[in-house]
Amino acid sequence: MAIGFLQNPIEYLKGVGPLRADLLKKELGIFTYEDLLNHFPFRHIDRTRVSVISELTQEADFAQVAGVVLQVEILGQRAGKRLVAQFKDKTGIMELTWFKGINWIQKTIIPGQSYLVFGRLGFFNGRPQFVHPEVERIDSAQPMEKNYMEPVYPTTEKLKARGLGGRQLAKLTQMLITQLSPAVLPELFSLSQTKELGLLGRLEAYQQIHFPANAEKAAQALKRLKFEEFFVAQLRMQLVRAQRHHQSAGVVFEKVGDAFNRYYSTCLPFELTGAQKRVLKEIRTDTAKGRQMNRLLQGDVGSGKTIVALLAMLLAVDNGYQACIMAPTEILAQQHFASIQTSLSTIGLSVALLTGSTKTAERKKLLAALEEGSLSLLVGTHALIEETVQFKKLGLVVIDEQHRFGVAQRARLWKKAAVPPHILVMTATPIPRTLAMTAYGDLDYSVIDELPPGRKPIQTVHRYERDRSRVMEFIRTEIDKGRQIYIIYPLIEESAKLDYENLMKGYEEVKAFFPEPNYWISMVHGRQPAGQKEANMQRFVSGDTQIMVATTVIEVGVNVPNATVMMIESAEKFGLSQLHQLRGRVGRGAEKSYCILLTPPSIGKEAKERMKIMVQTASGFEIAEKDLQLRGPGEIEGTRQSGALNFKLASVIQDRPLLEFAREQAARILDLDPTLVKPENQLLRAYLQQQKGSVNWSKIS
Ligand code: ADP
Ligand code: MG
Numbered sequence: 001m002a003i004g005f006l007q008n009p010i011e012y013l014k015g016v017g018p019l020r021a022d023l024l025k026k027e028l029g030i031f032t033y034e035d036l037l038n039h040f041p042f043r044h045i046d047r048t049r050v051s052v053i054s055e056l057t058q059e060a061d062f063a064q065v066a067g068v069v070l071q072v073e074i075l076g077q078r079a080g081k082r083l084v085a086q087f088k089d090k091t092g093i094m095e096l097t098w099f100k101g102i103n104w105i106q107k108t109i110i111p112g113q114s115y116l117v118f119g120r121l122g123f124f125n126g127r128p129q130f131v132h133p134e135v136e137r138i139d140s141a142q143p144m145e146k147n148y149m150e151p152v153y154p155t156t157e158k159l160k161a162r163g164l165g166g167r168q169l170a171k172l173t174q175m176l177i178t179q180l181s182p183a184v185l186p187e188l189f190s191l192s193q194t195k196e197l198g199l200l201g202r203l204e205a206y207q208q209i210h211f212p213a214n215a216e217k218a219a220q221a222l223k224r225l226k227f228e229e230f231f232v233a234q235l236r237m238q239l240v241r242a243q244r245h246h247q248s249a250g251v252v253f254e255k256v257g258d259a260f261n262r263y264y265s266t267c268l269p270f271e272l273t274g275a276q277k278r279v280l281k282e283i284r285t286d287t288a289k290g291r292q293m294n295r296l297l298q299g300d301v302g303s304g305k306t307i308v309a310l311l312a313m314l315l316a317v318d319n320g321y322q323a324c325i326m327a328p329t330e331i332l333a334q335q336h337f338a339s340i341q342t343s344l345s346t347i348g349l350s351v352a353l354l355t356g357s358t359k360t361a362e363r364k365k366l367l368a369a370l371e372e373g374s375l376s377l378l379v380g381t382h383a384l385i386e387e388t389v390q391f392k393k394l395g396l397v398v399i400d401e402q403h404r405f406g407v408a409q410r411a412r413l414w415k416k417a418a419v420p421p422h423i424l425v426m427t428a429t430p431i432p433r434t435l436a437m438t439a440y441g442d443l444d445y446s447v448i449d450e451l452p453p454g455r456k457p458i459q460t461v462h463r464y465e466r467d468r469s470r471v472m473e474f475i476r477t478e479i480d481k482g483r484q485i486y487i488i489y490p491l492i493e494e495s496a497k498l499d500y501e502n503l504m505k506g507y508e509e510v511k512a513f514f515p516e517p518n519y520w521i522s523m524v525h526g527r528q529p530a531g532q533k534e535a536n537m538q539r540f541v542s543g544d545t546q547i548m549v550a551t552t553v554i555e556v557g558v559n560v561p562n563a564t565v566m567m568i569e570s571a572e573k574f575g576l577s578q579l580h581q582l583r584g585r586v587g588r589g590a591e592k593s594y595c596i597l598l599t600p601p602s603i604g605k606e607a608k609e610r611m612k613i614m615v616q617t618a619s620g621f622e623i624a625e626k627d628l629q630l631r632g633p634g635e636i637e638g639t640r641q642s643g644a645l646n647f648k649l650a651s652v653i654q655d656r657p658l659l660e661f662a663r664e665q666a667a668r669i670l671d672l673d674p675t676l677v678k679p680e681n682q683l684l685r686a687y688l689q690q691q692k693g694s695v696n697w698s699k700i701s
Contacts, residue, residue, distance in 0.1 A: 005033065005179075005184040006032065006033045006034035006037065006184060006185065007032050007033070007034060008032060008033045009021070009031065009032060010024055010025070010030055010031060010032055010033065010035065010036060012033075013033060013036070013172060013175065013176060014175060015171070015172055015175065016172065019162075020162065020163075020164060023158065023159055023162055023164060024036075024159075024164070027155075027156045027158055027159050028154070028155070028156070028159070033176055036172060036173060036176055037173070037176060037177075037180075037185075037206060038648065039153060039154070039169070039173070040153075040209060040210070040648070040649065041151030041152050041153050041170075041209070041210060042152060042153070042154055043152050044149040044150060044151055044152065044212060044215075044218060045062075045064065045118055045134075045149070045150040045152060046064070046149055046215065048148065048149075048214075049064060050064050050065060050066050050116070051063050051064060051065055052065065052089055052090065052091040052092075053065055053067070053087075053088075053089050053091050053092035053093065053094050053128065054091035054092045055091070056094070056121060056128040058121075058123055060121050061120065061121065062118065062119065062120055062121060063118070063119070063121045063128075064116060064117065064118040065087075065089055065094075065116075065117050066089060066114065066115070066116050066117075066138060067087050067088050067089035067090075067114065067115065067117070068087070068088055068089075068112065068113065068114050068115075069085050069086070069087055069096075069109055069110065069111050069112070069113055069115060070085075070086040070087065070088050070093070070111060071085070071086050071111055072084070072085045072086075072106065072109055072111055074102065074106070081099070081102065082097055082098060082099045082102070083097070083098045083102045083105055083106060083109075084096070084097050085097075085109055087115075087117060094127065094128045094129055094130070095124075095127070095129040095130075096109075096117060096119075096129070096130045096133055096135070097129060097130070097131045097132075098131070098132055099131070099132070100132070108135075109135065113137060114137070114138040115135045115136060115137055115138060116135070116136045116137075116138050117130060117133045117134070117135050117136075118133055118134045118135075118136075119131070119132065119133030119134060120133075149211070149212045149213070149214065149215070149218060150170065151166075151170050151173070151210050151211060152166050153166045153169040153170065153173075155169060170210075173210050174210070174211065177206065177207055177210060177211070180203060180206065180207070181203070182203055185202060185203050185206060186202070186683060186686065186687065187201060187202045187203070187683050188202060188228065188231075188232075188683055188684050188687050189202075189683060189684065190679075190680040190681075190683065192680070193680060197227070197665065199220075199223065199224040199227060200220050200221055200223075200224040201224075202224070202228070204221070205220075205221040205224035205225050205228075206221070206225075207221075208220065208221035209221035209222060209225060222649065223658070225649050226647070226649045226650035226655055226658055227650075227658055227661070227662055229647045229648060229649060229650045230438075230647070230650055230655070230658060230659050230661075230662035230663070231662040231665060231666055232687075232688075232691075233438070233441075233647070234438070234441060234662050234663045234666040234667075235666040235669070235670070235684070235688070236688070237438075237441030237442045238441060238442075238666050238667060238670050239670065239688075240442040241294075241441065241442045241443070241444070242670055242674050244291070244292060244294060244442075245291055246291075246674065249290065249291070249292070249419050249420075250287075250289065250290055250291040250292035250293065250419065250420065250422065251287070251292075251316075251319075251321060251395045251396075251419055251420075251421060251422060252287070252288060252289075252290045252319070253284075253287040253288055253315050253316060253318070253319040253321070253395065253422075254288055254319060255318060255319060256284070256315065256318060257315075257317075257318025257319065258318060259314040259317045259318050259347060259349060260311060260314040260315050260317075260318050262347045263310075263311070263314055263343070263344070263347055264311070266346065266347070267343050267344075267346055267347060268307075269343075270452065272304075272307070273303075273304065273448070273450045273451070273452055273453070274450060275299075275303070275447070275448040275449055275450035276304055276307065276308050276448060276450075278446075279297060279308055279446045279447075279448055280308055280311055280312070282295070282444075282446050283295065283308070283312050283315070283424065283446070284315065286422070286444065287312075287315065287316075287396070287422050292419075292420045292421075292422060292423070293422035293423065293424070293444065294422075294423045294425075294442070294443050294444060295422075295423065295424050295425065295443060295444045295445070295446055296425050296426075296427065296436065296440050296443040296444065296445050296446070297309075297424060297425065297426045297427070297446045297447070297448070298426075298427055298428075298429075298431065298436060298445070298446070298447045298448070299426070299428065299447060299448030299449070300428060300448070300449075300451065300584070300619070300620035300621070301428045301580070301581060301583075301584025301585075301620065302451060302452075302455070302584050302587065302588060303428075303448040303449075303450070303451055303452075304448065304451075304452050305400075305426045305428070305448060306336065306339070306400075308448070309325055309398045309400070309424060309426060310340060310343070312396060312398065312424055313325065313377060313396060313398065314349075315396075316376075316395040316396040316422075317349065317376045317377065319395065320393065320395075321376075321393050321394065321395025321396065321421075322370070322373065322375070322376050322377070322378070322391050322392065322393055322394050322395060323376065323377055323378075323394070323395060323396040323397070323398070324377070324378040324379070324380065324384055324391075324394070324396075324397055324398070325340075325378075325379050325380075325397075325398040325399075325400060326380055326381065326382070326384050326385075326397070326398070326399050326400065327379070327380070327381060327400045327401065328381070328400065328401045329381065329553075330355050330356065330357065330381055330530060330533075330534060331533070331534065331537050331554075331558060332400065332401070332558065333353060333355050333379055333380055333381045334353065334355075334534075334538075335541070335558065335559060336379050336400070337351065337352075337353040337379040339559075340377070340379060344377075349376065349377065350375065350376070350377070351376075351377040351378070351379060352366050352369070352375055352377070352378050352379070353378075353379050353380065354366060354378060354379070354380035354381075354383050354384060354389070355380055355381045355383050356381060356382070356383050356530070357530060357531070357534075358383070366378075367388060367389065367390070370389065370390065370391055370392065371390050371391070371392055372392060373392035373393060394421045395421050395422065396421055396422045396423075396424065397421050397422070397423050397424070398424045398425075398426065399423070399424070399425045399426065400426050401426065401427060401428065401429075425443065428581065428584070428620070429577060429581075429624075431624055432621060432624055432625050432628065433445075433447070433621075434652075434656060434659060434660055434663070435628070435645060435652055437663065438645060438652060438659060438663070439645050441663075449621075454590075455587060456587065456590075456591075456592050456593065457587075457618055458566075458583060458586060458587040458593045458594065458595050458618065459592070459593070459594050459595070460583065460594070460595040460596075460597065460614050460615045460618075461594070461595070461596055461597065461615065462571075462597045462599065462611040462612075462614070462615055463596055463597065463598050463599075464598070464599060464600070464601050465598070465599070465600055465601060466601065467598075468598065471567065471596055471598065472513050474565075474594075474596075475565055475567065476513075476514070478564055478565050478594075479514070479519065479546045479547070482562075483546075483562060483563065483564040483565065483591060484540065484543070484545075484546050484547070484548070484560060484562050484563040484564070485546060485547045485548070485563065485564070485565045485567065486547075486548045486550065486554070486563060486565065486566045486567065486582075486585055486586070487506070487510060487547060487548070487549045487550075487567045487569065488550055488551065488552065488554070488566065488567070488568045488569065488582055489502060489503040489506055489549070489550070489551055489569045489570065490502075490551070490552070490569070490570050490573040490574060491503065491525065491526060491551035491552060491553075492573060499551075500525075500527065502569075502570070503525060503549070503551060506549065506569060507521070507523055507549050510547060510549055514546075514547060519546055519547065520539075520544060520545040520546060520547070521545055521546075521547040521548075521549055522536040522537065522539050522540040522545040522547070522548045522549070522550075523536060523548075523549045523550065524536050524537055524540075524548065524549075524550040524551070524553055524554060525550060525551045525553060526551060526553050533553070537554070537558070540560065541558075541560055543562065548563075552574075552578065552582070554585065558585055559588055560585070560588070561588040561589030561590075562589055562591075563585060563586050563588070563589075563593075564586055564587075564589070564591050564592065564593040564594060565586060565593065565594045565595075565596065566582055566583055566585055566586045566593070566594070566595045566596070567595075567596040567598060568582060568595070568596065568597050568598060569598050570598070570599065570600075571597035571598055571599050571611065572599045572600070572603040572604070572607035572610070572611070574610075575610075575627065575631065576610050576613060576614070576623050576624075576626060576627040576630065576631075577620075577623065577624060577627050579597070579610070579614050580614070580620055580623045582595075583595040583614070584620075595614070597611050597614060597615075599611065606630060609630065610630070613626050628652075628653055629653060669681060669684070676688075
């Protein structure tokens with residue numbers, strides 16, 4: 001028995017067989033021994049602790065008592081029908097109640113018999129009771145073991161019905177575990193490393209997480225396995241990154257030249273913030289090294305990422321390379337194009353725009369210019385990825401609002417040059433730093449953590465339906481001062497039809513309140529043809545309309561400095577980071593701006609919490625942190641597909657210190673031994689090699 005043992009199909013395990021194997025596969029996704037080993041108990045029943053009825057208190061969540069069933073009766077009718085057993089120990093009497101499976105329970109619970117009863121403790125009229133407890137005859141074949149923490153496994157009704165309830169799963173797992181050895185389940189760390197880390201060994205951890213000797217051991221086992229999850233994920237990403245650093249040739253931007261300098265000294269409309277300067281320096285250093293830069297630039301909405309991108313693009317031009325920036329929507333691409341074009345006109349550089357709606361003739365000209373190298377700067381959408389787009393000498397790719405693009409899409413841009421271009425990925429989705437490094441650990445990381453000076457804070461308020469007319473009056477005063485307004489409606493996939501109707505109804509209401517010709521309204525939503533969307537957006541951007549009624553299609557990047565009010569309808573339906581993104585559409589000019597969150601009078605507790613957080617804090621990073629706590633990592637935009645933040649046991653929220661520790665350890669090991677060739681890292685290397693989807697070792701020398 002050796003490595004490979006755990007890959008055995010589950011039907012080979014004694015007591016499983018083809019029928020049960022089928023069920024295990026279908027119901028729990030358990031295909032192999034390894035899957036079963038990784039089917040962890042969600043808790044343990046401490047069979048060593050038996051309480052007495054008189055001492056049961058409201059504080060206890062779960063309890064176990066031993067006693068005798070006195071009488072069993074069926075009470076109530078239909079939905080209220082239940083089976084109630086009086087249960088007695090030396091100190092008192094309590095009730096056990098079942099609403100379901102009454103017939104079966106009635107057959108198994110016998111008055112006069114002794115039972116061990118375990119369940120979630122409830123109180124009724126001050127008296128303790130169990131509803132649907134687990135019961136076990138005390139004098140049954142197996143005597144009670146001492147020091148026994150019984151694992152409770154997730155299972156399903158179907159499995160239970162086929163004799164594969166939690167207890168049977170425990171038996172199978174027990175059988176599997178007795179067959180384990182270090183040869184079958186190798187350690188990842190050398191002895192001294194394990195000791196240094198202060199962790200249980202791997203084999204022991206698996207034994208103890210299923211069948212712990214006591215609660216403390218269970219906790220240690222959990223810690224070790226969580227650490228392992230974090231550590232392996234971190235190590236993989238850091239390896240990819242290290243590999244890129246050591247291996248990949250990169251375009252060299254050796255100098256800062258004319259375009260950059262002239263733009264910097266004559267066209268820059270403001271002084272860069274300290275954070276912007278720092279990031280530029282990071283990019284500058286990175287791109288001069290002769291290896292490919294792969295940098296994630298994170299910065300809150302409005303922190304000024306665009307100018308950093310532009311300057312980096314000029315750096316490319318100064319070194320004889322082409323550069324492009326890809327935006328997730330046509331609107332954004334156009335906006336970037338317009339602002340880059342204006343700001344570059346004075347230094348005589350030309351830039352082109354390529355999107356899905358670029359006309360054929362123009363596209364032809366543009367593609368030819370790209371290929372022969374007469375065009376240096378290109379702004380575009382997904383259209384940039386297409387095969388037909390060929391650069392002569394692509395040196396830098398900037399990807400704006402990266403969470404809108406998949407990794408595969410990014411990779412296609414890479415391939416547009418013999419030597420891979422530098423990549424700068426920008427995102428406004430605020431992710432706490434540690435998590436960013438976890439989710440994007442294969443990228444280098446920069447952050448603009450400072451807003452341009454003079455920004456007036458956006459005043460955020462939470463208002464209810466009943467305040468609507470006052471809110472509208474306020475909006476009128478803003479418009480009459482010459483400002484522009486966003487009114488945003490939710491459009492959620494699951495309730496698209498209803499939401500759409502609400503949007504239309506809302507639009508009519510707004511129109512009734514703000515009639516033409518004094519007021520003009522744009523409406524933008526996902527069901528419009530691209531051209532129409534574009535035109536409506538453009539009218540708002542140019543100031544022809546004062547009000548923009550829209551769904552979240554406008555969420556990213558749009559820049560209308562004259563807009564001062566962001567009103568969000570049914571704000572309770574939005575997530576925190578989305579609300580924050582929307583809020584970021586205002587406060588971009590000199591005037592004081594407002595964000596109004598409108599909700600029905602009664603909203604859920606969590607929604608209330610979200611409104612409160614929005615009103616209280618302006619920092620995207622703080623909001624991201626709260627969002628994470630409220631919703632969990634699965635919901636963070638941009639990481640959802642990658643699953644990089646979702647682990648089986650570990651939680652990037654609750655186990656943050658452990659994550660940090662694992663990250664440091666991975667870095668430390670790679671620091672000393674970047675390609676894992678030292679003897680003490682051979683177990684680790686073997687493990688990584690054996691795992692599927694492993695790092696491409698041929699590229700690591
Ligand atoms: P984001 O990071 O959200 O993409 P933008 O790049 O669109 O932000 O910048 C937001 C606004 O701030 C723009 O109007 C931009 O011109 C302005 N801006 C950027 N940097 C500075 C700065 N250092 N000082 C003043 N204004 C700045
Ligand atoms: Mg932007």
